[in-house]
Amino acid sequence: MDAAALWQRYQDWLYYHPELGMYLDVSRMGFDDGFVDRLTPALTQAFQSMAALEAGAIANPDEQRMVGHYWLRNSDLAPTPALKQDIDQTLADITTFTHQIHSGAVRPPSASRFTHILSIGIGGSALGPQFVSEALTPADAPLQITFIDNSDPAGIDRILAKLGDHLSTTLVLVVSKSGGTPETRNGMVEVQHAYQQQGLVFARHAVAITGDGSSLDQQAKTEGWITTFPMHDWVGGRTSQLSAVGLVSASLLGIDIQAMVQGAKIMDEATRIPQLKQNPAALLALSWYYAGNGKGEKDMVVLPYKDSLLLFSRYLQQLVMESLGKEKDLDGNTVYQGLAVYGNKGSTDQHAYVQQLREGVPNFFATLIEVLEDRTGPSIAIDNGATTGDFLSGFLQGTRAALYGNQRDSITLTIPAVTPRLVGALIALYDRAVGLYGFMINVNAYHQPGVEAGKKAAATVLDLQTKAVAAVQAAGQALSLTELAHKIQAPDQVESLYLILRHLDANGRSIKLIGNPAQPATLSVEARVEVR
Numbered sequence: 001m002d003a004a005a006l007w008q009r010y011q012d013w014l015y016y017h018p019e020l021g022m023y024l025d026v027s028r029m030g031f032d033d034g035f036v037d038r039l040t041p042a043l044t045q046a047f048q049s050m051a052a053l054e055a056g057a058i059a060n061p062d063e064q065r066m067v068g069h070y071w072l073r074n075s076d077l078a079p080t081p082a083l084k085q086d087i088d089q090t091l092a093d094i095t096t097f098t099h100q101i102h103s104g105a106v107r108p109p110s111a112s113r114f115t116h117i118l119s120i121g122i123g124g125s126a127l128g129p130q131f132v133s134e135a136l137t138p139a140d141a142p143l144q145i146t147f148i149d150n151s152d153p154a155g156i157d158r159i160l161a162k163l164g165d166h167l168s169t170t171l172v173l174v175v176s177k178s179g180g181t182p183e184t185r186n187g188m189v190e191v192q193h194a195y196q197q198q199g200l201v202f203a204r205h206a207v208a209i210t211g212d213g214s215s216l217d218q219q220a221k222t223e224g225w226i227t228t229f230p231m232h233d234w235v236g237g238r239t240s241q242l243s244a245v246g247l248v249s250a251s252l253l254g255i256d257i258q259a260m261v262q263g264a265k266i267m268d269e270a271t272r273i274p275q276l277k278q279n280p281a282a283l284l285a286l287s288w289y290y291a292g293n294g295k296g297e298k299d300m301v302v303l304p305y306k307d308s309l310l311l312f313s314r315y316l317q318q319l320v321m322e323s324l325g326k327e328k329d330l331d332g333n334t335v336y337q338g339l340a341v342y343g344n345k346g347s348t349d350q351h352a353y354v355q356q357l358r359e360g361v362p363n364f365f366a367t368l369i370e371v372l373e374d375r376t377g378p379s380i381a382i383d384n385g386a387t388t389g390d391f392l393s394g395f396l397q398g399t400r401a402a403l404y405g406n407q408r409d410s411i412t413l414t415i416p417a418v419t420p421r422l423v424g425a426l427i428a429l430y431d432r433a434v435g436l437y438g439f440m441i442n443v444n445a446y447h448q449p450g451v452e453a454g455k456k457a458a459a460t461v462l463d464l465q466t467k468a469v470a471a472v473q474a475a476g477q478a479l480s481l482t483e484l485a486h487k488i489q490a491p492d493q494v495e496s497l498y499l500i501l502r503h504l505d506a507n508g509r510s511i512k513l514i515g516n517p518a519q520p521a522t523l524s525v526e527a528r529v530e531v532r
């Protein structure tokens with residue numbers, strides 16, 4: 001395509017949202033009108049399914065759940081008055097709680113104010129809050145936030161060491177929809193222990209954000225934690241940023257959560273329009289379909305050219321891959337669907353893997369995110385009058401052109417600045433795009449059956465460990481791995497046993513392995529005798 005035709009294509013496809021000042025450019029995706037015509041029926045169907053979902057249809061059939069994250073942004077849309085009241089009340093409670101914390105009306109037992117937040121959660125209960133705090137925390141935030149989002153003991157130690165003496169003025173948010181996620185439970189128990197060690201009362205520092213009646217909810221109530229906020233059954237973890245899950249920490253950090261919700265609401269309205277060119281989420285969904293042939297054949301590389309948006313790709317990874325990565329479609333056919341997402345930030349990545357994007361295996365399409373505002377305040381000239389921001393902008397254009405020049409597709413999303421309103425809009429844009437694309441490819445975008453399989457397998461391993469340790473201790477002599485496996489009626493689990501024992505041994509726990517590590521089959525195991 002020559003320059004004039006390309007410029008025309010740019011104008012023909014450019015989407016602009018006047019209220020948000022957001023642009024979406026899909027002109028560098030190679031689809032033609034024939035493709036758009038072919039996809040129109042699927043898109044029309046997706047618009048209808050999305051309207052039914054918003055009206056309260058059971059859009060997650062396996063789990064018999066409604067999908068209601070859109071109501072969080074406009075409670076008038078909630079299907080019952082009770083749900084509307086619940087949404088409004090939660091927002092009001094978050095605001096009241098924020099005032100109480102900031103003013104010191106709710107304070108730690110031994111100081112006049114909380115100074116830090118420690119948020120414990122994983123997946124949808126961490127990625128949104130992490131993304132938003134990285135993107136929007138003001139320089140003069142009233143509290144500082146850190147996260148525990150794993151069951152890694154050394155990781156937990158690092159965070160606790162960083163908090164050090166501040167533990168006594170730290171507010172701990174335990175965030176889990178189910179209230180039973182092991183990583184989150186483990187983090188909480190470790191933190192509780194750290195409080196005990198310092199002679200502090202954990203309950204006077206703790207807040208739970210969880211489903212009503214969950215084990216976490218019960219624990220918080222029994223132990224008299226500061227308060228609890230609800231996580232509703234009809235909000236999925238990966239779309240929960242605009243529920244209490246994301247709003248409590250954001251509000252405490254001094255981020256304007258009303259603006260964030262408002263930005264999402266404006267975007268929701270824009271992405272309800274059942275016309276491709278007037279609906280940025282539909283333009284994204286169509287582009288994704290085009291790039292990967294509706295089967296995720298190409299990966300989505302997300303490159304925000306702005307440091308504060310660093311965690312957006314990680315946030316999108318869960319949103320997109322947990323929603324779309326499915327073995328079965330809604331009719332039960334085996335489809336192995338998905339759309340892989342990765343990315344970090346530009347121009348940093350241009351000095352890392354963009355070489356492969358430009359010249360290597362063409363198995364991706366890029367999403368470049370441009371932020372028009374360079375910084376608040378003026379910039380100095382670096383070179384021939386050009387500022388660092390001009391360079392960054394030039395690098396983005398350069399990458400876009402270089403990709404296009406080698407037949408690699410890209411989408412460019414442009415926002416005026418990284419503000420609460422725009423971040424809310426970005427979140428809403430992508431969760432609608434994922435929803436529409438999910439309907440287009442006929443998968444349930446709102447469940448995650450594959451994750452459950454991994455959780456069950458992990459529980460089996462821990463059960464095996466308990467039995468193995470008990471059997472080694474009861475034996476009173478060294479056992480070969482095969483003997484041990486037979487003793488605990490797990491003859492086909494020798495490899496798993498070996499891996500468990502090697503980990504216990506490496507940590508000086510209750511057993512030790514004897515023999516040559518290079519030949520696992522020759523190893524034997526015995527109880528470790530404690531040296532006094």
Ligand SMILES: O=P(O)(O)OC[C@H]1O[C@H](O)[C@H](O)[C@@H](O)[C@@H]1O
Pocket residue numbers: 122123124125175176177178179180181184237238322448451
């Ligand atoms: O909020 P929670 O119930 O603790 O769940 C945290 C996360 O873990 C699960 O395994 C799911 O795959 C995620 O969708 C969820 O966001």
